[in-house]
Amino acid sequence: MAARRTAVLNNRGGVGKSDMAVRLGAALAKRGRRVGILDFDPQGNASRRCGWRYDEEKPQLTVSEAVMANRVGTMAQVWTPVEWNIEYASRMTLAPAWLELENRMAEAGVVGNHLRLAKALQGADDHLDEVLMDCPPSLFHLTQMVLAAAHQALIVTEPEIDSILGAKRVRDFVAEKKATLHNDELVLAGVVVNNLDPAGKALEREQLGSIRRIFGDLVWDPVVHRRAALATADNQAIPLELTKASGAAPARATFELLAETYEKRSVTVA
Ligand SMILES: Nc1ncnc2c1ncn2[C@@H]1O[C@H](COP(=O)(O)OP(=O)(O)O)[C@@H](O)[C@H]1O
């Protein structure tokens, strides 16, 4: 059976897309799912957080080479283990990205090139249950390749006006462009709110209210609070279980619940 592919995105940077791809992926792996984290941002943040580093001496295959080849199944050669010292990481695998992926942007004008990621993944993710695809903060060619390959989109937003506007642009883009991207079946599965202050500032509560008004039932529970443990785990490229920073336990619990929501609210893939 084919893996379910989820685009994790917002048109705004710094809202926690990469954190969501990695931590939700980890929580799904803990539940026994076989998870691919596919990094499609040339910044390579998700790759680094999974313990990966590009080695100039010993060049590794990355998502960039897989899509440049423009051939069926090339991603099969790219998956690499997630280098975390924890049992469930054995069910996680990474398709890494680094700056080289920027070079694929220059090929955006070639007809049909937005389908290159779908082609690269064809038959190359059958060994997985879920593929979480981390996008750059843009709606241009790289994100379009991801949307053309995805079954569903998951928006991450902060309770802050510019990221809410970015989330709305994503929603409208998916609705208006999915046919042009040759992916009529693409579904906006949900909106996850990240980085809410646990102390609950009034302005943030107000913004959370407007996210619920704008996106209604699409907003997933629970909301992810701001926790030092998440920034620390990201920074040190370790799983949440291995950080002693404050808020590690509630952060873990939040992503475990989000993984349940993900399983309930995701589209079914034939
Ligand atoms: N809930 C959170 N609590 C604390 N820090 C967070 C949280 N979510 C993200 N961060 C931190 O905020 C920064 C931006 O997150 P990141 O995942 O890189 O966002 P994006 O991929 O959208 O650019 C990173 O340093 C990350 O570790």
Ligand SMILES: [Mg+2]
């Ligand atoms: Mg990112």
